[in-house]
Amino acid sequence: MSLDAFKNRNIGSQNYVPVNIENYPTSGWDKFKQVVKRGVGKELFVGLWVVLREMLKFKIHTVQYPSEVLPIGPRYRAVHKLLRLLESGNERCIGCGLCEKICVADCIRMDTRVDENSRKEVVEYSINLGRCIFCGYCAEVCPELAIVHGSRYENVSEQRAHFVLKDDMLTPIDFLKQQKEFSGFGALSPNADQLVKKTPLAY
Amino acid sequence: MELEVFIIQTLVKILVVLLIFSALAGFTTYLERKVLAFMQRRLGPMTVGPFGLLQVLADGIKLFTKEDIVPTNSIKPIFKIAPVILPATAFVAIASVPLFPEFEAFGTTIHPIIVDSNVGVLYVLGIMAIGMFSPLLAGLSSGNKWSLLGGARTAIQLLSFEVVTGLSILAPLMLVGSLNLIDINDYQIDNGWLVLTQPVAFVLFLIAGYAETNRTPFDLLEHEAEVVSGYATEYSGMRWGLFFIGEYVNMYIVAFLTVLIFFGGFGEGTLTDGFCYLGKVLFFIFLFLWTRAAWPHVRPDQLMWLTWKVLMPLAVINVVITGLVVMF
Numbered sequence: 345m346s347l348d349a350f351k352n353r354n355i356g357s358q359n360y361v362p363v364n365i366e367n368y369p370t371s372g373w374d375k376f377k378q379v380v381k382r383g384v385g386k387e388l389f390v391g392l393w394v395v396l397r398e399m400l401k402f403k404i405h406t407v408q409y410p411s412e413v414l415p416i417g418p419r420y421r422a423v424h425k426l427l428r429l430l431e432s433g434n435e436r437c438i439g440c441g442l443c444e445k446i447c448v449a450d451c452i453r454m455d456t457r458v459d460e461n462s463r464k465e466v467v468e469y470s471i472n473l474g475r476c477i478f479c480g481y482c483a484e485v486c487p488e489l490a491i492v493h494g495s496r497y498e499n500v501s502e503q504r505a506h507f508v509l510k511d512d513m514l515t516p517i518d519f520l521k522q523q524k525e526f527s528g529f530g531a532l533s534p535n536a537d538q539l540v541k542k543t544p545l546a547y
Numbered sequence: 548m549e550l551e552v553f554i555i556q557t558l559v560k561i562l563v564v565l566l567i568f569s570a571l572a573g574f575t576t577y578l579e580r581k582v583l584a585f586m587q588r589r590l591g592p593m594t595v596g597p598f599g600l601l602q603v604l605a606d607g608i609k610l611f612t613k614e615d616i617v618p619t620n621s622i623k624p625i626f627k628i629a630p631v632i633l634p635a636t637a638f639v640a641i642a643s644v645p646l647f648p649e650f651e652a653f654g655t656t657i658h659p660i661i662v663d664s665n666v667g668v669l670y671v672l673g674i675m676a677i678g679m680f681s682p683l684l685a686g687l688s689s690g691n692k693w694s695l696l697g698g699a700r701t702a703i704q705l706l707s708f709e710v711v712t713g714l715s716i717l718a719p720l721m722l723v724g725s726l727n728l729i730d731i732n733d734y735q736i737d738n739g740w741l742v743l744t745q746p747v748a749f750v751l752f753l754i755a756g757y758a759e760t761n762r763t764p765f766d767l768l769e770h771e772a773e774v775v776s777g778y779a780t781e782y783s784g785m786r787w788g789l790f791f792i793g794e795y796v797n798m799y800i801v802a803f804l805t806v807l808i809f810f811g812g813f814g815e816g817t818l819t820d821g822f823c824y825l826g827k828v829l830f831f832i833f834l835f836l837w838t839r840a841a842w843p844h845v846r847p848d849q850l851m852w853l854t855w856k857v858l859m860p861l862a863v864i865n866v867v868i869t870g871l872v873v874m875f
């Protein structure tokens with residue numbers, strides 16, 4: 345197969361408008377003619393018509409943010425969450441320490457002990473948000489899907505530490521029913537079908 | 548007795564006009580933000596009050612309570628007096644503009660014009676031109692290079708466009724034969740709207756009106772991209788707000804004048820005509836906002852070129868032709 349097939353940019357039919365830029369007028373008379381063409385001719389009034397048309401169509405694109413929010417994709421990496429097992433309500437985290445090891449910013453700190461049933465229990469788990477770069481490695485490496493990135497991007501507090509102690513990240517036991525399963529890395533956003541476009545190169 | 552009635556009536560009219568137009572200036576800022584927003588597919592102010600209607604009030608509170616900063620290097624008395632000139636001249640100019648046809652109320656005939664002067668047009672345009680001292684003095688006294696540039700641009704804009712205003716309006720005035728705005732209005736009852744006989748003068752007057760009120764194709768004075776905020780750079784709080792009130796009242800004056808001189812004014816003077824009159828004025832206010840959404844600014848050199856090489860010769864030719872038609 346020759347290289348021609350790759351050089352053929354099969355982009356289908358798209359609405360490209362070639363811009364036709366005329367030479368700038370040099371003499372005074374040409375300048376005057378240009379002004380007349382633009383002023384009395386179409387150009388000024390096309391501008392007026394376009395904005396009026398948009399006003400009459402009234403297709404408003406504003407998102408009135410606090411009362412309506414745009415959906416965010418499942419890949420979005422906001423402040424972390426610690427999930428619970430849906431059936432028993434136990435914590436998923438088994439204290440393996442993989443997230444602590446893989447963390448490139450070295451911002452995860454956990455403390456574990458062996459409890460009375462000889463099971464490993466996580467006593468403390470904290471993330472230093474001042475250092476965290478939200479790379480998502482901790483969530484990717486977690487074997488139990490325990491630490492995941494949440495979708496909460498509206499955070500207000502006096503201290504960063506208020507979001508990232510274990511009690512703050514862990515799903516409260518009363519809200520277990522509302523706990524959303526992490527759809528996994530590489531998951532598509534809900535409106536992915538509408539956003540998908542044909543790639544302009546024949547690969 | 549007659550004199551007392553006259554004085555009291557005039558004082559009441561002055562008060563009403565002052566209150567209405569101060570409020571209207573504020574409301575027009577709301578209108579402007581909404582219209583611009585819709586034309587750009589936005590919603591504009593929505594949070595304060597229903598549809599953001601109370602935004603005007605919120606802005607007012609903000610302007611009144613903001614710190615009034617007078618820069619160290621400014622010339623303080625001039626810096627302080629400059630913002631007063633613009634709204635003051637605007638309100639003084641509006642005295643000679645009939646805002647509504649005569650109507651009967653409280654057992655008397657009310658003339659909604661404060662001074663029915665026989666040099667109405669000349670008076671209004673003259674006083675409005677004095678208003679240009681406001682940005683000029685503000686620019687010169689601020690002690691800031693952007694303000695100075697804005698002030699200098701005021702001077703060129705005034706010098707350029709005052710000529711076009713005067714010459715463009717001369718031709719219709721030659722047809723009417725009077726400077727009184729009510730006479731001009733009455734002339735158009737019999738002879739049809741002057742825009743039909745003087746279309747060139749109308750276009751020239753409208754363009755000059757935009758330049759005089761510093762509205763968008765010609766708002767060199769506070770061209771954000773070039774001179775920060777022009778003459779208003781150093782102003783804050785209510786001093787800055789006064790510039791705004793002046794600008795919007797001037798917009799109303801230009802709209803009223805355009806309708807009166809070229810679009811038949813209030814015609815016969817019935818109540819319906821009166822509301823038609825206000826509707827036409829509102830259309831020209833809308834046109835101010837519309838062009839702001841659609842058109843870019845011009846450069847100062849383009850402005851001078853346009854004035855002296857295109858508009859002024861056109862105006863002179865228009866006057867000459869009108870003169871020949873009137874003579875023969």
